[in-house]
Amino acid sequence: MKTPVDIAVTGAAGQISYSLLFHLASGELLGLDQPIVLRLLEIPPAMKQLQGVVMELNDCAFPLINKIIITDDPKVAFDNVDYAFLVGAKPRGPGMLRSDLLLDNAQIFITQGRALNEVANRNVKVLVTGNPANTNALIAIHNAPDLAPECFTAMTMLDHKRAISQVAEKCGVLSRDVKNVAVWGNHSCTQYPDLHHAKVKGMDVLSLVEQSWFVDEFIPTVQYRGTEIIKVRGQSSAASAAHAAIEHMRVWAFGTDQGDWVSMAVASDGSYGVEEGLVYSFPVTVVDGQIGIVKGLDLNEFSLARLRQNEVELKEERQAIKHLL
Numbered sequence: 001m002k003t004p005v006d007i008a009v010t011g012a013a014g015q016i017s018y019s020l021l022f023h024l025a026s027g028e029l030l031g032l033d034q035p036i037v038l039r040l041l042e043i044p045p046a047m048k049q050l051q052g053v054v055m056e057l058n059d060c061a062f063p064l065i066n067k068i069i070i071t072d073d074p075k076v077a078f079d080n081v082d083y084a085f086l087v088g089a090k091p092r093g094p095g096m097l098r099s100d101l102l103l104d105n106a107q108i109f110i111t112q113g114r115a116l117n118e119v120a121n122r123n124v125k126v127l128v129t130g131n132p133a134n135t136n137a138l139i140a141i142h143n144a145p146d147l148a149p150e151c152f153t154a155m156t157m158l159d160h161k162r163a164i165s166q167v168a169e170k171c172g173v174l175s176r177d178v179k180n181v182a183v184w185g186n187h188s189c190t191q192y193p194d195l196h197h198a199k200v201k202g203m204d205v206l207s208l209v210e211q212s213w214f215v216d217e218f219i220p221t222v223q224y225r226g227t228e229i230i231k232v233r234g235q236s237s238a239a240s241a242a243h244a245a246i247e248h249m250r251v252w253a254f255g256t257d258q259g260d261w262v263s264m265a266v267a268s269d270g271s272y273g274v275e276e277g278l279v280y281s282f283p284v285t286v287v288d289g290q291i292g293i294v295k296g297l298d299l300n301e302f303s304l305a306r307l308r309q310n311e312v313e314l315k316e317e318r319q320a321i322k323h324l325l
């Protein structure tokens, strides 16, 4: 049997984790021959609920689980971890301002960034899912000076999958026939799901669908899908978010498919004029665990305007927490 791999999950008693943990335990991330240690972080008031989740995990008798550690101390949770799913965040309460949400969550990601800096594996792969995900990742990067910024990403994989699914439905094909969709910018309603390079069975998607569908239906459907799910299901997306989180990490670990890419929010290297350092979603490929922003894509005025809008929004978020960086 291989040496166990340590995986941390924060917000482990929450909705997303209730799905994520069982998928991780069944080997969906690293395969059926890779034992894992789950290191689960929660805040003290949620510890009892977390114990209940662990009882259920134990009751599954997953053969790949070596050990489950539960803690409210980030340094214990991140000790020598190879993968860190930062799911836990404070939800926006009634009447709460977005700036307050940013500040409350900033505190969480300052603490967790510092703990990762101190105790995580130097090649740790960190995925920030908790919102505002891009800016939370930015904060974590700034608080982990001894880890490369490349260790940190934020999740736009759910948006990427939502975009694929909309195209597949519109074109009457399977999801696997849809390639090269891109989600640019912030994981917020400003995000830009882009079909200018997308293909269905080798054909340009934009030659198969009406421009009005792309602009007036597809883009807002993907942008507001999370809000729509809450309206219909009565709760925010959880199983689909957990699935996207696993997909994100799996692609990071094993690479992108030949000829295709995925969307991930990463620290910008200045590509497409996006200010260096901002955590921004780009189309990326992954080879040998290294994430590379896809370069040289032609962007028309329509696309460029949306890229800029996202950059402005992310700079505003950064401004709100600037004193903490």
Ligand code: NAI
Pocket (backbone or CB within 6 Å): 010, 011, 012, 013, 014, 015, 016, 017, 041, 042, 043, 046, 087, 088, 089, 090, 091, 108, 128, 129, 130, 131, 132, 133, 155, 156, 157, 158, 159, 187, 236, 237, 238, 241
């Ligand atoms: P939830 O509210 O059910 O669970 C969050 C959990 O985090 C709670 O159990 C809470 O106790 C815990 N938590 C809070 N502060 C913590 C801390 N300092 N350390 C450890 N745990 C902490 O929320 P849910 O539905 O699981 O969503 C989690 C986050 O993911 C939210 O911020 C949500 O907006 C975000 N999200 C992001 C998506 C994306 O595509 N990037 C998609 C869907 C959700």
